[in-house]
Amino acid sequence: MASDRWVFGYGSLMWRPGFPFAERRKATLHGRRRAFCIYSVHHRGTYERPGLVLGLAPGGACRGAAYRVDDADWAGTYAYLMEREQPTETYVEARRNVRLDDGRRVEALCFLSDVRHPQWAGALGLERQAELIAGATGLSGRNVEYLRDLVVHLREMRVRDTAMERLLGLVETLESHSA
Template sequence: MSVERWVFGYGSLMWRPGFEFLERQAATLHGRRRAFCIYSVHHRGTYQRPGLVLGLAPGGSVRGAAYRVSEDRWPEVYAYLREREQPTETYVEASAFIRLADGRRIETLVFLSDVHHPQWAGALSLERQAELIAGATGLSGPNVAYLRDLILHLRQEGVRDHAMEKLLTMVEALELVAK
């Protein structure tokens, strides 16, 4: 019997996994919440002008996507995820149990925010998050594009995150003023 390998995504992995998978389902992780809690100095900002990216902060629950990966593809998928998710080691690899949309409870690989890492931003006010996201750009493009993608894809999954939508309104207002 082969071991099932699953990966949980709560941000860009939801809409751009970047790897081959056998199955995708909506899933919920309890005990963590989606938050802009990590300073981005690589993908969505720089060391001189950090932006913010999502992490899984302690508390609450988060709806995301789970991907089942074939055992024979696992080594390459795992290597890809390490390279993608760990450019500055801001996440901690963990195993967690999630609930799939079909009711199954399965164990998955998840990248949790490392609250002891220097890039851990913690619980910032929406105003401070907006200030950091507005105008920040990194190797993967503008920080605001990441926030827009998140909201768009959450809506496609049937999830309305009012705090993220309010944050986008605040960021867009700041970027308008800066022009």
């Protein structure tokens, strides 16, 4: 339906959307890429010991999931997403065109990384990302679990992200040496 709304997920929204949806499709967003580029002081870290969470950084393309939300469910879904995605307002709410795996192009609600926000980590090397993720824990749990869930769900979607897989290996090595 023309009044249905879409939401694009590239991280935990892919495996734990937390809102009712009428349709889920694999989707690609062009012009942004998935990256651990946001210091997490809430969900996966603290102010004293920040972790890292994913953001949609400028450049490239990102494969994820798009959810069609019935108009009747939109108000509740939108309120839920604002609370979940914006606890420290590190993202910019935007509407972007995404390409669905069936060829359709739809406009979807996306949360883009705010490169001017103090929690913007930018383009960190994999070793620095691993140092920040290893041992970090926040209100939503251990940072490594977030990364592990990402890698598992990307594999399930048949998306091969060698950088994320390599990052997971580095984090697991660091955590095994500190145990």
